[in-house]
Amino acid sequence: MNVVPVAEGFARVPVLDVRALMEPSSSVAERLAVATQIGAACRDNGFFYIVGHGVDAGLQQRLEDLSRRFFALPPEEKRAIRMALGGRAWRGYFPVGGELTSGRPDRKEGLYFGAELGDEHPLVRAGTPLHGPNLFPREPAGLREAVLDYMAALTQLAHALMRGIALSLGLDEEYFAARYTSDPLVLFRIFNYPPGPEHADDGQPSWGVGEHTDYGVLTILKQDDVGGLQVKSRAGGQVSWIDAPPVPGSFVCNIGDMLDRMTRGVYRSTPHRVLNRAGRDRLSLPFFFDPSWTAEVRPIEAAALGEAAADDQTERWDGQSVHAFRGTYGDYLLGKVGKVFPDLRAGVLP
Template identity: 85%
Template sequence: MNAVPVAAEFDRVPIIDVRALVEPSASLASRRAVAEQLGAACRESGFFYVVGHGIDAGLQARLEESSRRFFALPLEEKMAVRMALGGPAWRGYFPVGGELTSGRPDRKEGLYFGAELPPTHPLVRTGTPLHGSNLFPREPAGLRDEVLAYMAALTGLGHALMSGIALSLGLDADYFAARYTADPLVLFRIFNYPPGPELAEDGQPVWGVGEHTDYGVLTILKQDDAGGLQVKSRAGGQVRWVEAPPVPDSFVCNIGDMLDRMTRGLYRSTPHRVRNRAGRDRLSLPFFFDPSWTAEVRPIDSPALEGAASDDRSERWDGQSVHAFRGTYGDYLLGKVGKVFPELRAEVLSSK
């Protein structure tokens, strides 16, 4: 077995104009040119900014304003849509400290959303985790429509970006859509990171979210102007944390564990973390574009991946190899999310 390909050392996250992927009239040559940039970013850092994405700026601004208004509400009003009321769909609000990374509470609060599915949907009827209806708060009144419109818009962007990533691997543009994301599992989070001390009572660092990788295929993140996102760079055994500061009218994108698995580690799901040092609240809106729940994710058979390795334990933040996993994406996701919300996972398992 070949050695694990360690991502090249990088000191910045590249900015890529993806206009050619989202405009139907763009030529194949221009799409391939963008795909080449995406491939380089996936190999070197696993992170990239996208501009020229076509997502309505007005919708983004309205959603951000409504999100801030929600987090400014009294705790008892936010708890009216707490996650415990969402059942196996795992939707709703959690307070600061309610989510764990590596067993430690994060300093953030958040709202969890997903595809809006009726009770008659087959996966909802069988109690499939992470599927169902959302818990929308009464205030702000416009949040429901803004969230649904935003998820629809970013689902389209996710398909476009994955077509570029497919081209970067020498595959047909619809490779992922045909096999994994025709009906993607889309999850959307709105996080608020309040300011606070950098050390806990036990002397350990307090992170907005600790070091982790994302689980699926692609994350598309809208962040405000507070900063605080850091991406792990490694070369020669030395670790360096690279800032991913806000870039106007952009999204920060990163690949997840399942794309790492599909590409045999050529495209790496890079660890990242957040610490809010702005002295004020930090707003973050990650959107996860992932394989369908029942998809069995397999390595891609492509000449572009010849020689790629499949043992990543020594490089992974958690010591767990995504390449050793067997099962569906739903199996993988349930195991991971259950560690973030252990009480909810226990409740879901006990109901089966």
């Protein structure tokens, strides 16, 4: 197993070669070596780059090109698949300022996708929020196929990474699949961050997206060459923000609130934010791999975890504890997304 040297100045955001997790011929020792590196990153800051992931570069480039073509369309054409038309499936397009983080509008526009589910699916028939068919635009041609192919490839990658995370915790490789992710809630976003002013009207920084943590288990992010992603660090007891610039051929991975909860805070869901100062559009494609809708997420009792970490509720961006929550992952997610789109929530969610 090879560990790619980190970019200078980013010792807390390692770049890991995960090839051994992707190849069936890899030995247990090779997979454990990768898992050890992933575990160290999860304990240290919850973020790591991955290479050797096997996701087709041509597919990635095709999706990026088609996404840029979509965002270049006139506003009325993009609004033809606006999220209000997606109903309870929570799919479609939103304009700049249409999504909130901590009550403030983000400076980004985006497309929301998820697993493509027909009307006959039991969860769709039951009216379950965030489940259903996607809204795809008429133009550009080929975006539908690229999105579905990409989601399929990243779902396979996410399952492999979760096997590595299980090994890092001293668990059976199929621990998460057996309990939470055999039928994962898969959500995919394509965001465009246009350039903008340094500060909003109230004098605050004009964030592409403000400080936040992700909700589920694992996020796999493809970012373009613009940069702007920042990760919160508490190295040496000092709070600072570390840039996570693009690394060619890589994805950025980070763990979410539910893995934080499962590991009793030993693996932290780390706050991050985006600040686009490049003077041109920034394209970002986060893929969220989450527990199934009805899963009750419980702490893992594993010797490899050691003592639980102190609850960081008072330090979290939203002041909420991921450890005090009781209920299913669907309950947790609804409580979060309803704050992101309050206008849509009123007409869609229970």
